[in-house]
Amino acid sequence: MSYGQRIFSIVPDSEASSHVKAAKVDHLGPVPVGPLHDRLSRPLKDLRISVIDQCNFRCTYCMPKEVFDRDYQFLPKESLLSFDEIERLVAVFATLGVEKLRITGGEPLLRKNIEDLIARVTRITTLSGKPIEIAMTTNGALLAQKAKRLKEAGLHRITVSLDALDDSVFRRMNDVDFPVGDVLSGIDAAADAGLRVKVNMVVQRGVNDNEILPMAELFRERGHTLRFIEFMDVGSSNAWQWDHVVPAREIIDTIGLQHALIPVGRDTPNEVSERWRYADGKGEIGVISSVSKPFCGDCSRARISAEGVLYTCLFAQSGTDLRGLLRSEPQPDADDIARAIAGIWGQREDRYSEQRAALREQGIKKVEMSYIGG
């Protein structure tokens, strides 16, 4: 079966499948020069690569146990992009305008020797000659033991996902009975190692909205920026409903009752997070309002799944197989890989969050976040 015809299931529900297209290379076309722009004039600036589809948590809103159970078929090792392949891709993406790389998953710290990958990609520079900025998103479970090695390998920033401070709420949400204290130790270890740390909290009404204030207080004291993420309808298995979403405005108002907040806005138009600083100077928080206030118009992110499928939207239904291209004979050179990527980005017109209501009515099937990478 050719890659072009291959259809595979992202969720183990036989009707839920997603198309993967073969990458096309116009060998005669000019070699693309970055920065690339899509059909809506959005530049390609950020790349998120999932290095593994497995996770040691079963967060109820992301990898619910009922779906990701013992029989779930995760990708075999040989299907994952190798570090060589990832390095080759990142180097090409950098020539096309990518400035920031985020390593994610699944749980990226489960990928063996992940620090070796970080050491390799730190050598890559952006179009302006600066080193590419490298960040990682992790659930923090293995961070206490790995933080120092990650820093030494050249990781710049780390985002730790943590949805509650109350141990019983946290254990219920991760659904593997993992204690919150161990994630907090991981955060401390990362800060001690010299990594810039941010904390991400997904807020679900009736599940952990009582944790907004305790989380804000703790990280205000510890000096880490806490970012609140609206619960999103990524994938097709997390039983998402509108009324489970706590809008960013409500989160800001809740914290604002305790501590005056001043809007700062976004660092750059392409940032996902809107910043607010505490008026007393004690740091800041961020909100990611992909549901209540979509920011598709400025989305500059491409995502590559652990098996090398390129997606141009977090809510995508289909992607393009770059691994097939990388492993094809004769081996494509960097120019051909760049041509393939430029062809995909040039056609991009996704803006799911802005069209959410209409697209949900059509009942489209989307790839899972654990597969595509957060």
Ligand code: SAM
């Ligand atoms: N395992 C790593 C972690 O926990 O950070 C990386 C992968 S995880 C898919 C990346 C991020 O996506 C996490 O912060 C997680 O909370 C977030 N996430 C997953 N499902 C989500 C959803 N339905 N809505 C909003 N955020 C979600």
